[in-house]
Amino acid sequence: MPKITFNLNNKDITITTAYNRRLLDVLREELGLTGTKEGCAIGECGACTVLLNDQAVNSCLLLIGQVEGQNVLTIEGLSTKGELHPVQKKFLKHGAVQCGFCTPGMILSAHALLHKNPSPKEEEVKEAITGNLCRCTGYKQIIDAVMDVTKG
Amino acid sequence: MIPELQFSRPKTIREALNLLATPGQNNRILAGGTDVITGIQMGSKRFSRIDLLIDINQIPELKTITENKAHIIIGGNVTFTELIENPIARQKLPLLVKAASTVGNLQIRNRATLTGNFVNNAPCADSVPPLLVYDALIKIESQNSGRELPLQDFLTGTYKTLIKPNELVTEIRIPKADTELRGDFYKLGRRKSVAISRISLAVLAQIEEDKIKEIRIASGAVTPIGERFPDLEKWANGQKISDELLKLLAKKMAEKITKANGLRWSSTYKIPVLQQTFYQLLKKVTD
Ligand code: FES
Numbered sequence A: 001m002p003k004i005t006f007n008l009n010n011k012d013i014t015i016t017t018a019y020n021r022r023l024l025d026v027l028r029e030e031l032g033l034t035g036t037k038e039g040c041a042i043g044e045c046g047a048c049t050v051l052l053n054d055q056a057v058n059s060c061l062l063l064i065g066q067v068e069g070q071n072v073l074t075i076e077g078l079s080t081k082g083e084l085h086p087v088q089k090k091f092l093k094h095g096a097v098q099c100g101f102c103t104p105g106m107i108l109s110a111h112a113l114l115h116k117n118p119s120p121k122e123e124e125v126k127e128a129i130t131g132n133l134c135r136c137t138g139y140k141q142i143i144d145a146v147m148d149v150t151k152g
Numbered sequence B: 001m002i003p004e005l006q007f008s009r010p011k012t013i014r015e016a017l018n019l020l021a022t023p024g025q026n027n028r029i030l031a032g033g034t035d036v037i038t039g040i041q042m043g044s045k046r047f048s049r050i051d052l053l054i055d056i057n058q059i060p061e062l063k064t065i066t067e068n069k070a071h072i073i074i075g076g077n078v079t080f081t082e083l084i085e086n087p088i089a090r091q092k093l094p095l096l097v098k099a100a101s102t103v104g105n106l107q108i109r110n111r112a113t114l115t116g117n118f119v120n121n122a123p124c125a126d127s128v129p130p131l132l133v134y135d136a137l138i139k140i141e142s143q144n145s146g147r148e149l150p151l152q153d154f155l156t157g158t159y160k161t162l163i164k165p166n167e168l169v170t171e172i173r174i175p176k177a178d179t180e181l182r183g184d185f186y187k188l189g190r191r192k193s194v195a196i197s198r199i200s201l202a203v204l205a206q207i208e209e210d211k212i213k214e215i216r217i218a219s220g221a222v223t224p225i226g227e228r229f230p231d232l233e234k235w236a237n238g239q240k241i242s243d244e245l246l247k248l249l250a251k252k253m254a255e256k257i258t259k260a261n262g263l264r265w266s267s268t269y270k271i272p273v274l275q276q277t278f279y280q281l282l283k284k285v286t287d
């Protein structure tokens, strides 16, 4: 079986796995990183969102071989030294988490946006999360939380 | 479940073409994966029994957008996001950039490619109508040969094109217009995000005083594949612009599409909407 090396959550790792596995499968089953969720498996819900070289992508549409040599960030890599990331804190503050299934993907999409554009307008926040479906919150709390991050 | 397969990541076009020519097995290009991986995942017949997936994402030559005197040249693996953020495209291909911004959602646009969109050739491929009105040409290469042809000729039917299993689309070439062209793109989808388009239209025209000197019209989603309307264009060229003319043109267009499709259950909704949106689009472009 091939060996694949990539940077995951700021650490280089090497895994041995078959080529017919998606990044999503390897994260959840091989590496025990279950923060990344599987919803639709066809690129519509965004529950499986991770950052690939700082860009939000669906990990259900990436084969493991495609991340060789790339940087991947999952929700588990966001907090530092046990402290939540500012986006995570604001999600808690605004009650932007209900069942939580969409939350990891939602937070990573927000994080990718803020990385590129530290003071987005509300419209831009909405656009950045169009690929993340939430069945619970009605989105308002989520948008409020992201806008609040920009206020510091 | 994704069946067992081989996987390769060439670094040059040459290497990719050599891999594509591997005899006796089913070799497939993998670009953004938004059609290929979902297709394999859902067990679609079009993506069954693939022996080797050739991931072209490590080939820098396929990622560039450049221009020379006569053409704007888009590499065969440029994503929608790369197109939308590119200064040349933003300035010179506004219809294409507008269409690209309506594709799927951000995660999809970050991966899906312009070329993948028309090689897959779903009726709803959003980038096709703008490419058609821009008279896009495509460059196709294989291990031992290469050819260039109009995109319009390349698209032959729903999910069908002239591509051969050993070929790769390496460039999209858009001829630069020598006069100012005005145009717009319109898409009506069912849902806002991830909307698979139900009607998409592109119009590009050269207006001279109060006349339509030249008009190019293309549709997507409402026709079995994205297509141009040469008869209508010929009919409209040289005509004096008036509200009646635009209304008549919209009516003729709706009739054509009804004929092309046969009548479908959605026609009672689609046809009047189509006629009206096309009229509005024409009005905007000729205003
Ligand atoms: S599980 Fe990947 S987008 Fe839904």
Ligand code: FES
Pocket: A096, A097, A098, A099, A100, A101, A102, A103, A133, A134, A135, A136, A137
């Ligand atoms: S909190 Fe339940 S899906 Fe978003």
